[in-house]
Amino acid sequence: MTYCLALHVNKGIVFASDSRTNAGVDYVATHSKMHTFLFKENRCIYILTAGSLATSQAVINRISSDLETDNTGFNLLKANYLHEIADYIGELSQAQQSKHEAAMKKSNMSAECSFIVGGQLKGQACAIFHVYPQGNYIKASPETPYLQIGENKYGKPILDRVISPSTSLEDAARCALVSLDSTIRSNISVGPPIELAIHTSNDLSGPYQSTFTHNSPMYKSLQKQWNEGLKRAFKRLPRFDWEKPSD
Amino acid sequence: MTYCLALHVNKGIVFASDSRTNAGVDYVATHSKMHTFLFKENRCIYILTAGSLATSQAVINRISSDLETDNTGFNLLKANYLHEIADYIGELSQAQQSKHEAAMKKSNMSAECSFIVGGQLKGQACAIFHVYPQGNYIKASPETPYLQIGENKYGKPILDRVISPSTSLEDAARCALVSLDSTIRSNISVGPPIELAIHTSNDLSGPYQSTFTHNSPMYKSLQKQWNEGLKRAFKRLPRFDWEKPSD
Numbered sequence: 001m002t003y004c005l006a007l008h009v010n011k012g013i014v015f016a017s018d019s020r021t022n023a024g025v026d027y028v029a030t031h032s033k034m035h036t037f038l039f040k041e042n043r044c045i046y047i048l049t050a051g052s053l054a055t056s057q058a059v060i061n062r063i064s065s066d067l068e069t070d071n072t073g074f075n076l077l078k079a080n081y082l083h084e085i086a087d088y089i090g091e092l093s094q095a096q097q098s099k100h101e102a103a104m105k106k107s108n109m110s111a112e113c114s115f116i117v118g119g120q121l122k123g124q125a126c127a128i129f130h131v132y133p134q135g136n137y138i139k140a141s142p143e144t145p146y147l148q149i150g151e152n153k154y155g156k157p158i159l160d161r162v163i164s165p166s167t168s169l170e171d172a173a174r175c176a177l178v179s180l181d182s183t184i185r186s187n188i189s190v191g192p193p194i195e196l197a198i199h200t201s202n203d204l205s206g207p208y209q210s211t212f213t214h215n216s217p218m219y220k221s222l223q224k225q226w227n228e229g230l231k232r233a234f235k236r237l238p239r240f241d242w243e244k245p246s247d
Numbered sequence: 248m249t250y251c252l253a254l255h256v257n258k259g260i261v262f263a264s265d266s267r268t269n270a271g272v273d274y275v276a277t278h279s280k281m282h283t284f285l286f287k288e289n290r291c292i293y294i295l296t297a298g299s300l301a302t303s304q305a306v307i308n309r310i311s312s313d314l315e316t317d318n319t320g321f322n323l324l325k326a327n328y329l330h331e332i333a334d335y336i337g338e339l340s341q342a343q344q345s346k347h348e349a350a351m352k353k354s355n356m357s358a359e360c361s362f363i364v365g366g367q368l369k370g371q372a373c374a375i376f377h378v379y380p381q382g383n384y385i386k387a388s389p390e391t392p393y394l395q396i397g398e399n400k401y402g403k404p405i406l407d408r409v410i411s412p413s414t415s416l417e418d419a420a421r422c423a424l425v426s427l428d429s430t431i432r433s434n435i436s437v438g439p440p441i442e443l444a445i446h447t448s449n450d451l452s453g454p455y456q457s458t459f460t461h462n463s464p465m466y467k468s469l470q471k472q473w474n475e476g477l478k479r480a481f482k483r484l485p486r487f488d489w490e491k492p493s494d
Binding site: 151153154155156157158160161162170171173174175178182183185186187208218221222225226227228229230231232233234236237238239240243 | 398400401402403404405407408409417418420421422425429430432433434455465468469472473474475476477478479480481483484485486487490
């Protein structure tokens, strides 16, 4: 599986993704699921992928080639609005799935793929979209300022507790790392390295980007601090009537 | 949906369950999913249920009537081992599902049901079993001392961090409450009241049992302490390079 998420706060957007892929438990590999298309001072577009790796790679390849080929069709640079890009990704995904549908069905497999796409076009607001396997999409809102694809349940409680539009970009990034770390601990189909991109609203010079492995000092320290903090919080929970207060 | 769990530690077993049921989002109700069969000084048996309420109620009704009717078949008092009870529940569940299978299929619905069953027979060790909808079952082990049925993912990370065989019964109970509370916050198909039973190993006089609503002082206090503890833990996470240490 996969776990990717994007958090849209007032100050910008945080994107984060794991890197584990598997075709059955006996073929586990590492692939990046974060794709950035940066056109400095004009537009910054970030795409996260979950589901069939073949479909998602085909969609990303097509997005890249549409930018390079001198054609009359749509591409990332021709988009007037971010939602046009969500729509474009939905169409590419559907086309790719249709192409292989019959063969996949024969093998009882799925070519379905989900995407989170977001970022900012010059002069417009930041936004993030969840593009469903069916090609339609929704946008995050102040009421629910985050989107998740893949194994989303393990890491959702901490988002529900911490994330609101007023959360700082750095806290949102730490929360994304905690959400990913909780998922990685509880589900072996999600694994490091973790990729992180922090896009500051109205800064089209490019994001802060970093990749965290189990050996990265920041990630190790965050894991340790969070584990210790949780244990401390757990120790302070109320006692049952029959327990001594100091138990 | 539902979320039920059982934690088997050295000192005994903790059982916990939510009480929300739904037949679609427009028919949400409250039903207990914890069933206790206590034969003092002889055997304490606890059953948690998830899935089709009709199937689980039919199984529980049959378990009760098998105890009352003077028949030659199996019942909870005739079991020599706990695994025989797991097997019995699996058979009752399969029989009930088969009875309604054709009609359920016509309506594109499922009569499937999962159970956690456990407790202690006099002179034997405590044990907990997960009975699958197919009627087969597994037992928890020291390596994985807990079992979950229903919406199990939201509340799994805290179990993975806290629970081991050496955890005290009270800490296991608190952890079960936190696991349920995280699930309730993130998924509206899981809701209070929360039922809790703590069975102390080799004490066949009956468990500590309690029901927690949103207004129960212990549950309110636990929610508040946990939320504050998590926020404190979150605030202590490491800073990014560019942040001032006091941010």
